[in-house]
Amino acid sequence: MQNRSPLLLFLTLLFIQTSVSFGQKNEPTTGPVFNDVGAVFSIDDLDFLPDKSQELKAIFDIDRKQTDPSASNPIISSLHRYYNMHVRYGVPKDKIHLALVLHGSSTKDALSPAVYKEKFKTDNPNKDLINTLSEIGVDVYICGQSMSYMGYSKKDLLPEVKVALSAMTVLTVYQMDNYALIKF
Structure with a gap:
């Protein structure tokens, strides 16, 4: 029985070490494009990455709002994540071309500080997000x-926001110009 005790102790310690290392979290970090927003996870041993010489073109269709008017729209900050993630993994910043269209219940996210505060x-928690993207x-x-x-x-x-005839128009024209549609 005593011969098994060191083996049992070894296996117990191995189990604890394995459990602890599997339990460690990969914390998201910001940068290299936006340092205050757009946190992403670092992923090792990837099987798919975009061609670094290819242009990445995407139009984000944003129609959801936060129910709390003091909270920012997380879909808008997805564009910050898109930049940070792809530049971190080697895509040159000048190869990334993004656009977004706000409509429906997210329309409020485009309001000027004075109008937003009054209403x-x-x-407006989205003011700086929209400004840095612009x-x-x-x-x-x-x-x-x-x-x-x-x-x-x-x-x-907000001065950075351009008025389009409709979201449908923007989405149609951008997709005809080979922008991929990203809709959450």
């Missing part, structure tokens, strides 16, 4: 139909 009694060259559109339906006009919007 929701809090600051600064890097992302085209930010709002559906003119949704904007009008909600009772807003162009003067009520």
Whole structure:
């Protein structure tokens, strides 16, 4: 029986070490494009990566809103993640071309600070997200139909937001220009 005790101890320690290492979490980190938003996980031993010489073109269809007006729209920050993730794995920033269109219940995310504060009694948590995307060259559109339906006009919007005839129009034209549709 005593001969099994060291083996049992070894197996127990091995089990504990294995359990601890499997239980460790890979924490998401930001960068290299956006350091305050767009956290992504680092993945080892990947089987699929995009060709680094290929242009990545995507249009994000955003129609959901947060129920809490003080919380940012996580779909908007997906574009930050897209940049951080692909640049981290070797795609040059100038090979990434993104656009987004806000419509439906996400229309409120495009409102100027004054209009947002008046309507929701809090600051627009999407203002900086939209601004940083615009600064890097992302085209930010709002559906003119949704904007009008909600009772807003162009003067009520953030300066980075462009008014389109409709979200359907933007999505059609961008896809005809070989932008992949990303819809969550």
